[in-house]
Amino acid sequence: MGIQERKRKHKEDLKQLILDAAKKLFMKDGYEATSIRKIAAEIEFSPTTIYLYYKDKAEISHALHQEGFKILGQQLSILLVIEDPFERLKAMGKVYMQFALEHGDFYELMFIMKDPLQTIHDCADNHWEEGQQAFRLLLSGIQACQEAGYFRSMDPETFSLVVWSTMHGLCALQLKGHLDMVVAHKNILQDVDNVLQHTFETFIKMLEKLR
Amino acid sequence: MGIQERKRKHKEDLKQLILDAAKKLFMKDGYEATSIRKIAAEIEFSPTTIYLYYKDKAEISHALHQEGFKILGQQLSILLVIEDPFERLKAMGKVYMQFALEHGDFYELMFIMKDPLQTIHDCADNHWEEGQQAFRLLLSGIQACQEAGYFRSMDPETFSLVVWSTMHGLCALQLKGHLDMVVAHKNILQDVDNVLQHTFETFIKMLEKLR
């Protein structure tokens, strides 16, 4: 069978094969629904084989979270061409938000769930490379803004945390369905889909006033 | 036995008894660890008895989430005595944050998890009374600030969403351990416990500039 041939072929990088299968199921049904047994069935292996390549499910979640950062990082890196620092910061916010909406499951793994960080905390490194890299990108964006006259009186690191918090709060509330439940049946004029966009624009307007 | 006597005594409001047991376990071990079976064991009933009083685990989560809003609402209502609107808003933020830190499990149930909202979405009401009430409190606080000269150019509802997002983002990132992982090993000077406080103060400073 062609399936078995491909199986033999990829037997060496089974770890990657497992991850691909996990990714596929995860993007279709979410993290909770992606069980070890289903991943194993997907690649036609026994469930316990997974444990020869990944310590536990948390380690798989960590690998998936890294995949998510690859996507986000790639999408953010494009924005470095934007010269104007505030426009760049604005675009970063837009991309971050769009990523959260389009890849909700990834976002959850990257910024909401504890499991992936648990793996990091075990592995002695104890430092979150992906997260810190993303944060440095935001920080440098904000420092560039400061050089252009924005947020002069603010400590850049702390201010970056505020900005990140706002964006994360917005995305998290939207993803988990809490935003809709508060604005629904009130603002009948604007459809629910654009509440997020509108709130983001207000945040930008707010930042714009802080020069 | 005294236990059995009390059992008989409370048999009519078994629903409340179940909730109390759930609350107790939940506050000790968190939501995931609080299984139907453990709740049943706590009150010395069969696991299936729970289902005579609650449709499913999500419905219990919803009841617990309501308990959380009772605590938060009570803590926030005290602040209404503060005359100065901006000071009141600031205090609201402080209380919200302290609640999130002290009652992390409740906070998760109220603003992060989907399960409690799921129950609402089923129950035809389709409107989140607790959440909307809390939001109205924030909204009125911000409107009071506007009358005092703050945030004049902003739409109060949308601006409230921004403020809520920032506070939620901050609390959520802290609760899930993402905040520490970004600032750790960088700012060695300030201990990790006060990063949150410091970021909050910067946010307040930011709001203060928007008059």
Added chain:
DNA sequence: TTTGATTTATTAACACTGTTAATTATATTT
């Protein structure tokens, strides 16, 4: 008071979950 109906609680079971120990099959090396 005893029978019958109704409510309440229980047992047993289903279909899952992550994870581990013991065992078999497959490669690799001597």
Added chain:
DNA sequence: AAATATAATTAACAGTGTTAATAAATCAAA
């Protein structure tokens, strides 16, 4: 070819939420 090391599997443990069928307790009517 035999011995060793690696890889994969089966069986099992200890849980999970949830449902159907059964038993116990309560209450109403004869």
